[in-house]
Structures are given as C-alpha cells and as structure tokens.
Amino acid sequence: MTTIIPADPPLALQLDHVARRRAGRVAVRDLSLSLLRGQVLGLLGVNGAGKSTTLSMIAGALRPDTGAIKLNGEDFLERPELARTGIGWLPERAPLWPELNVIEHLDAHARLRGLRGAALHAARNAIVERLELQPLARRLAGVLSQGQRQRLGLACALVHRPTLLVLDEPANALDPVQMAALRSLIREQAAAGTAVILSTHVLSEVTAVCDRVAILHEGALQHEGMVEAGDHAALERRFFEIAMTPRPAQAA
Numbered sequence: 177m178t179t180i181i182p183a184d185p186p187l188a189l190q191l192d193h194v195a196r197r198r199a200g201r202v203a204v205r206d207l208s209l210s211l212l213r214g215q216v217l218g219l220l221g222v223n224g225a226g227k228s229t230t231l232s233m234i235a236g237a238l239r240p241d242t243g244a245i246k247l248n249g250e251d252f253l254e255r256p257e258l259a260r261t262g263i264g265w266l267p268e269r270a271p272l273w274p275e276l277n278v279i280e281h282l283d284a285h286a287r288l289r290g291l292r293g294a295a296l297h298a299a300r301n302a303i304v305e306r307l308e309l310q311p312l313a314r315r316l317a318g319v320l321s322q323g324q325r326q327r328l329g330l331a332c333a334l335v336h337r338p339t340l341l342v343l344d345e346p347a348n349a350l351d352p353v354q355m356a357a358l359r360s361l362i363r364e365q366a367a368a369g370t371a372v373i374l375s376t377h378v379l380s381e382v383t384a385v386c387d388r389v390a391i392l393h394e395g396a397l398q399h400e401g402m403v404e405a406g407d408h409a410a411l412e413r414r415f416f417e418i419a420m421t422p423r424p425a426q427a428a
C-alpha cells in the first residue's frame with residue numbers, strides 16, 4: 177500500500193540575502209526569510225529597524241540593491257507584473273486620492289490588478305460587503321476618518337484576492353472593535369491560503385494573529401521562529417533583549 181504524505185503548503189515568499197541602502201546608509205542587510213501559503217508572519221522592530229523598507233521591497237515598490245525576492249517561486253524583480261497581480265499592500269499610510277470616492281478607489285485598484293467587467297464588479301462588491309463599506313460607498317476619501325481610510329486601504333489591498341498580503345502597521349488608527357475585526361480578517365485570509373506579513377509595534381498583535389515572528393534590529397534579522405500560543409512574556413523578553421543590546425558598528 178502506498179502511503180500518501182501530505183505536502184507542506186507551497187512557498188509563497190522567499191527573500192535571499194536581500195539588502196538595501198537608503199540615503200547612503202544601510203537600511204536592510206543580508207535578509208533571508210521565507211513564508212508558506214496560509215502562514216502569518218509578524219515583523220517586529222524598534223523605530224528605524226528596517227520594517228517598512230523590507231515590506232516595500234516585498235511589495236515590489238522598492239528594489240533591493242542586492243539579493244533576490246521570489247513570489248510563488250518566481251523572481252518578481254524580473255517580472256513586476258507578478259507583484260501587481262499577486263500581492264496586496266497596505267503601506268503605513270494608505271495612499272488615497274482625496275477626490276475619489278470609496279467605490280472609485282476599489283474599481284481603480286481592481287483595474288490596475290487586471291480585473292475587468294463582471295469579474296471586477298463581483299470582486300469589488302465582495303470586498304465592500306466583507307469590510308462593511310456600504311455606508312461609505314459614495315463618500316470621498318478626503319473626508320474619511322483615519323480608521324475609515326485604513327479600512328479602505330485594506331479593501332484596496334484585498335480586492336484582487338492576492339496570494340500574499342503585506343500590511344505595514346495595519347492596526348494604527350484602528351479602535352479596539354476595528355482591531356478585533358482586523359484580526360479575524362487576517363486569520364480568515366490565512367485560512368483561505370493567503371500568506372500574510374505584517375509589521376507592528378504591538379507585541380500582543382503578534383501573539384494574537386501570527387504563526388511566526390521575525391525581529392529586525394538595525395536592518396538585520398535578529399530572531400525568527402514560531403509564535404507559541406500564550407507566550408507573550410517570552411516574546412516580550414526576546415524583543416527587549418534585542419532592542420536594548422547595542423550592536424557593534426557595522427560597515428555602513
């Protein structure tokens with residue numbers, strides 16, 4: 177009898193020795209990381225640790241100086257359209273056009289990611305319903321509250337059903353009710369096979385929604401591992417150990 181061993185979920189994201197300088201200084205150095213479909217990875221680090229730079233590179237918005245990034249096994253630095261169709265990105269401040277309304281934003285994002293006609297309308301209506309944006313549908317982005325802008329940014333990142341969702345401090349500006357809704361949305365995306373990477377300053381956010389955690393410090397990966405349920409104290413200890421340890425100056 178042949179025993180069928182279930183395969184691991186496929187690799188969604190792979191970073192190999194990625195580095196990037198900004199304004200003449202090293203922002204991210206020699207970073208290697210991988211993420212499976214359906215996993216949620218939390219990226220921690222103090223201000224300036226390199227989280228946003230890393231996420232911008234993963235989202236295809238910033239090119240690494242060296243190293244490779246693969247999405248679903250394909251090098252997207254050579255094929256930028258893969259990032260456009262396969263990745264959803266919510267930057268730290270959702271980039272919105274103040275003079276476009278909520279529906280116009282979603283339609284523009286869906287078109288940019290290759291959706292057209294009935295498929296576009298179905299995808300847009302589904303995300304409007306999921307994120308309860310109906311009451312805001314015709315509201316201009318310029319008059320939305322911070323939390324509403326964040327929710328629209330999230331909808332724009334999800335409208336095309338990406339295989340990788342990249343969220344830069346997504347809990348900023350959300351009230352506790354919206355934060356709980358965001359957690360369940362992230363878990364729901366992961367259960368459907370989407371890989372999610374999110375940066376945060378809130379350690380409890382990591383223990384609440386992430387399977388894995390990576391801690392960056394001064395641009396370098398200092399810790400990477402699974403998140404143990406209820407192990408908030410251990411993560412906090414590890415975070416402070418890293419954050420409070422001065423690193424020897426490295427070649428800039």
Ligand SMILES: Nc1ncnc2c1ncn2[C@@H]1O[C@H](COP(=O)(O)OP(=O)(O)OP(=O)(O)O)[C@@H](O)[C@H]1O
Nearest residue numbers: 198199202203221222223224225226227228229230
């Ligand atoms: N647009 C930019 N131009 C020049 N340098 C930048 C730019 N953005 C970031 N940097 C520098 O790159 C380094 C990493 O910054 P990054 O924003 O990636 O860190 P971060 O961990 O996301 O910080 P925060 O938690 O404050 O958002 C810092 O030294 C920062 O000053």
